[in-house]
Amino acid sequence: MVPLSYYLLLSGILFVCGVLGFLIKRNIITIFMSIELMLNGVNLSFVAFAAHWHALSGQVFVFFVMVVAAAEAAVGLAIIIAVYRTRETLNVDQVNLLKL
């Protein structure tokens, strides 16, 4: 049996990777993937706790997160395509028309 702390450590590493990728990367697709990474990092800690405490609610929550993430992916990718068609770039620093 792998101890709980290992899962949590991995979950933390994944989450931090996601955060750093989100902050550092310019490409909108990469940023999008970083967000997915953060979500899944959190998912991992949920299921780890669920297994540890023998409670199903953690696993149920993960399904919710996955559903939301899927919906988000659909909408997000649609937006990305729309942006690319109008601006012909995926660099977020150049998508700044709303900025003052």
Place this chain on the structure above:
Amino acid sequence: MTPNPYLWLVPILPLAGAAINGFFGRRSSKKAVSTVALVFCGAAFVMALWLAAGFSSESAPYYFDLAHWIRSGNFQVDFSFYLDQLSLVMLLVVTGVGFLIHIYSVGYMWDDDGYYRFMAYLNLFMFFMLTLVLAKNYLVMFIGWEGVGLASYLLIGFWFTKDSAAAAGKKAFIVNRIGDFGFLIALFLMIKHFGSLDFTVVFAAVRSLPTETAGAGLLTAIGLLLMVGAAGKSAQIPLYVWLPDAMEGPTPVSALIHAATMVTAGVYMVARSSVIFDHAPMAMMVVAIIGTLTALFAATIGIAQTDIKKVLAYSTVSQLGYMFMACGVGAFSAGIFHLMTHAFFKGLLFLAAGSVIHGIGGEQDMRKMGGLRVYMPWTFATMGIATLAIAGIPPLAGFWSKDEILWKAFNASWVYWLIGVVTAFITSFYMFRLMYMTFGGEYRGAAGQDAHGHDDHGHGHGHGEPHESPWVMLGPLVVLAVLSVFGGWVAGYDHHFEHFLAPVFQGASGVAKEASPEAGKSTLEYLLMVVSVGVAGLGWFLAYLLYSRRPQLPARIAASLGGLYLAVANKYYIDELYAVLFVKPLIDGSTTILWHGVDQGVIDAAVNDSADAARHVSDEARHMQSGNLRSYAGWIAAGGAVVIAYMVWMGVR
């Protein structure tokens, strides 16, 4: 004490007049304004007469509690009115002389644009003065005290477009504040030690205390502080400087407020507090000394003034000094007696002077008058009577009261008497000088174009020749002249007046009692009387010699006196001295410390600096809000990291 539910109507009536004229006067006709002012003032006079009719020297005082005012623990002050023999005398003087001056004002101020305003102020003054006189406790008295100060300020500065009038109004108000400060402290002492401001309560408490003969104590302190207040209101040394300047106001104001009534409020207050002063001989002595010195000092200044109203102003200060001298030697009834006769003849003098000023188109400089007896015989006759009265020629009013004071003063100390007699001589001299310069000789004013002098109070009609005033002005003059002749004789003969006031001053068991032998006048008193009449005659003769027989002589004498004359003519440079000692340091101190230091340095700086600080901090903080989403996310991540680190650290602990 007898309750009398009509007492409060006396002051309220003029207030109603003031309110009506003040609110509606602008749109009313002058006739309507005059009617309102005269009717309400006259009604107060009739009320006073009605009250007086049922009052004798044996009567118990009337009182009336109108409403509660202050209730705080055991301490309470009510709006209460009180009428005893002393208030009655004041009441009759104030309403009577006041009513006459109201009538006179109708003629004098008719052509002024601010006519309704003037009448409203006059009525307002009457209200406050009657409140002062009829008060049952010191606090209600203080309302009246402050109120007459306000009315005085408004009326001195009546022609407020003139700088000197506005400045004189302010000066009067500020100098009076200094006196009021003393009065207030005296009231606080009374509250602290007697727990009440009611006359009867305070005086009963004072009577139970021993007389402070050995050293100065509480009562001496209260007495001296009250005297500070009285000195401010009644223009005594060192606070007399406002009264001569107050002559910037219209002449009826000078007559009513600055001669007959308001300035005597200090004398009334001291007489009212006779019980306190009686238990504090040292305070009494200070009152007597201040009064005596003021009488002499102001009289000497009066010699060299050329403005007709200024002469009368210094004369007023001097006569008030007499009254304080009387109070100081314990002759309170003599002081009040002189107050009454003075109200008659000094009111008359001012009104007559106003008639002169009116008749020659606003000129106040006596050097440009002369020969006016031909043009205005009635003014000349009435003013002549007043002059005889103030000089103390028997049997006119001033003789009786002044002689009474001098006799009482002699019983206290011959020094007071001597200074009093010298003052009487000077008084006689400058008053007859005024008469000769104004009415004697030839008319020295240029007819026509020069007629509008420095008192340009809107008498628009052209003045070719000096002319007599209308009857609405002469009527009051004649009535006051009659009072100046008989007023003193009726009241002074056989000590009527003193007996009438005796119940009020019963507690004052001082010099007055010992010095009033019931068995008529002694040889000594007759001798002193002859002396004082003699010096009055001498003053008259000297004035006749210098200003009628040899008009060139005064200039030569003035030249030979040199510096002394200059000092007197410039009022001993007291105004300049005060300017250097008090006014300039005050202005400089206010500018550097209060304005530049406290106001700009602390208050403004606190506001401005906190605003500056807020802007600097915001300037720094606004860089955080760049609009760059990634930096926001970075801040959120950093914040989250900090929270987690904190939680972990706490968990470890």
